[in-house]
Amino acid sequence: MSTEPGYSHSIPEAGHDDFEGLELQGKVAVFLYGGPSHIPGALRAHHSSTEERIKALRKAGAVGVVMLQNPKSEEMPWARVASSRFEPAMTFADPSLVEDQGLKVSAVFNSRHAEKLFAGARHSFKDVLAMADANRPLPRFELPSRLEARAEWKQAPVASSNVVGVLPGSDATLAKEYVVLTAHLDHIGVGVPVKGDAIYNGAMDNATGVAAVLEVARTLQALKPKRSVLFLLVTGEEKGLLGARYFAAKPTVPLSSIVANFNMDMFLPLFPLNHLLALGQEESSLVAPLQQVATAHGVTLVPDPAPNRMLFIRSDQYAFIRKGVPALSFKFSHAPGSPEERLMKAWHTRHYHAPSDDLRQPMDREAAAKFVRLLSDLTLAVANTPERPRWNDTSFFRRFASPLVEEARQREP
Numbered sequence: 001m002s003t004e005p006g007y008s009h010s011i012p013e014a015g016h017d018d019f020e021g022l023e024l025q026g027k028v029a030v031f032l033y034g035g036p037s038h039i040p041g042a043l044r045a046h047h048s049s050t051e052e053r054i055k056a057l058r059k060a061g062a063v064g065v066v067m068l069q070n071p072k073s074e075e076m077p078w079a080r081v082a083s084s085r086f087e088p089a090m091t092f093a094d095p096s097l098v099e100d101q102g103l104k105v106s107a108v109f110n111s112r113h114a115e116k117l118f119a120g121a122r123h124s125f126k127d128v129l130a131m132a133d134a135n136r137p138l139p140r141f142e143l144p145s146r147l148e149a150r151a152e153w154k155q156a157p158v159a160s161s162n163v164v165g166v167l168p169g170s171d172a173t174l175a176k177e178y179v180v181l182t183a184h185l186d187h188i189g190v191g192v193p194v195k196g197d198a199i200y201n202g203a204m205d206n207a208t209g210v211a212a213v214l215e216v217a218r219t220l221q222a223l224k225p226k227r228s229v230l231f232l233l234v235t236g237e238e239k240g241l242l243g244a245r246y247f248a249a250k251p252t253v254p255l256s257s258i259v260a261n262f263n264m265d266m267f268l269p270l271f272p273l274n275h276l277l278a279l280g281q282e283e284s285s286l287v288a289p290l291q292q293v294a295t296a297h298g299v300t301l302v303p304d305p306a307p308n309r310m311l312f313i314r315s316d317q318y319a320f321i322r323k324g325v326p327a328l329s330f331k332f333s334h335a336p337g338s339p340e341e342r343l344m345k346a347w348h349t350r351h352y353h354a355p356s357d358d359l360r361q362p363m364d365r366e367a368a369a370k371f372v373r374l375l376s377d378l379t380l381a382v383a384n385t386p387e388r389p390r391w392n393d394t395s396f397f398r399r400f401a402s403p404l405v406e407e408a409r410q411r412e413p
């Protein structure tokens with residue numbers, strides 16, 4: 001049994017509920033990845049996270065889910081999406097850490113063949129896409145097609161560590177608080193060969209991020225920041241932000257002492273750094289020091305050009321955001337319609353999660369170095385400002401802030 005509930009979002013804060021009046025008990029929900037543009041990007045992304053989506057689907061009684069991608073927002077060719085099914089999945093050994101269980105079947109369906117699912121239904125997939133592209137509300141309706149699935153898997157334990165280092169702060173009081181820099185150290189490993197190459201190197205994704213964190217660590221030693229800075233290289237990002245989630249659940253310093261998180265995940269130094277996207281910049285006071293530092297480096301901050309790619313939830317900063325820590329995650333960006341935009345698109349098509357993400361691809365090393373200088377200035381600015389960063393009053397994510405932090409905030413004049 002299957003039903004198409006539009007984007008499959010339940011977002012009371014935005015007055016949007018794709019499940020309202022829909023009978024999903026015992027059914028498989030087929031949905032279009034994305035969301036209506038009147039819902040702010042960060043909120044749309046939060047509700048597109050696996051945890052939030054599964055929570056909503058289970059509440060509605062669904063037993064499975066099939067995701068369709070709008071061909072317009074596809075990041076890589078279908079062949080690579082399809083071969084990623086051979087990559088082993090991973091989860092926590094400790095069930096109390098697992099937040100995304102409860103559905104019997106979960107699948108990504110090739111959009112090129114999506115009309116098969118819609119055979120005999122009230123709308124075709126083409127109709128639904130046209131409505132999505134025109135930003136009209138999506139219809140929700142029963143699909144006559146039926147899904148039969150059988151699953152078989154092998155299970156094996158595996159251990160993988162986060163790596164964490166601390167630069168103690170130079171101010172006796174502020175040193176008890178931490179700015180956390182994160183980058184994931186894992187990639188895909190050995191996978192389906194492409195042109196005879198089975199090694200997925202991950203030079204951009206995410207050796208660049210790890211190198212940036214190490215370089216900031218080196219720079220800051222001489223500058224003696226007042227707050228402590230924690231350098232955290234997390235494992236298992238590609239398997240669902242596992243290392244970051246683990247750290248956020250069992251932090252090595254009190255969670256309430258973490259004032260901010262800056263995350264580096266394939267920031268993509270493909271061309272000179274003139275435009276920077278900082279995911280999360282609309283949500284917290286971190287935008288003020290960021291704006292200052294960006295201006296000093298001649299860099300323009302830009303809004304997210306493609307909110308439906310949901311980058312806000314797709315890397316390690318999201319584990320901190322869910323625990324109430326204001327965070328930013330960085331990407332090189334570009335003016336709309338520019339050659340840089342085409343370069344970035346081509347990079348995703350050719351190299352994203354492909355063996356060719358290696359050292360032979362072109363990289364703008366000077367631009368990468370400039371980004372690292374900017375990041376190091378930003379970290380220093382936040383570490384040295386006595387007032388701790390805070391969520392904007394209007395931010396949806398403020399609700400996750402530590403009660404201790406919120407209490408202290410109430411007491412402020």
Ligand SMILES: [Zn+2]
Pocket residue numbers: 205238353
């Ligand atoms: Zn990746």
